[in-house]
Amino acid sequence: MRARPVEERLWEKVAKSDTCWLWTGAKCGGGRGGYGSIRIGRSTKKAHRVAWELTNGPVPEGMKLDHICHNRACVRPDHLRVVTHKQNLENVSGAYVTNRSGIRGVTWDAKSSKWAARVRHNGALHHGGFHDSIKAAEAAVRDIRLELFTHNDQDRKAS
Numbered sequence: 001m002r003a004r005p006v007e008e009r010l011w012e013k014v015a016k017s018d019t020c021w022l023w024t025g026a027k028c029g030g031g032r033g034g035y036g037s038i039r040i041g042r043s044t045k046k047a048h049r050v051a052w053e054l055t056n057g058p059v060p061e062g063m064k065l066d067h068i069c070h071n072r073a074c075v076r077p078d079h080l081r082v083v084t085h086k087q088n089l090e091n092v093s094g095a096y097v098t099n100r101s102g103i104r105g106v107t108w109d110a111k112s113s114k115w116a117a118r119v120r121h122n123g124a125l126h127h128g129g130f131h132d133s134i135k136a137a138e139a140a141v142r143d144i145r146l147e148l149f150t151h152n153d154q155d156r157k158a159s
Helices: 006-011 047-056 085-090 133-146 155-156
Strands: 012-016 021-023 035-041 045-046 064-066 079-085 106-109 112-120 123-132
Touching: 006 035, 006 047, 012 045, 035 047, 035 123, 035 155, 045 047, 047 064, 047 079, 064 085, 079 085, 106 133, 123 133
Parallel strands: none
Antiparallel strands: 012 021, 035 045, 064 079, 106 112, 112 123
């Protein structure tokens, strides 16, 4: 029996809407937050990457695909863009899981009893000072990211 074409198997597992096209099949690493995955021959590929390649051709070597919509389950090609690893790290939505302030780049500094503003970029830590209010620290990290980052869509939308 001949295997069905990848394109057919991919698109039958996609729930299209006016916004994201959500992958309804298996996820990499299991769990709800993972990327969609699809078997091709003996290997497993990320579903969003396969969708991109079917519609746009191969992703250049050393490049990644960035979900502009910040939804890992989305396979809609126009919600993806080719980026470097650095650019992909810049387009993060929200704070990291370990951040207690809930604001990316803002932490409480017990020594000064103030909110610290810090942004890591290209391996360097950029300090935005210590602030009495969390809002002031948030504004400071946003200003740093706007100056340094090229692909920080969330900050650019808020300006």
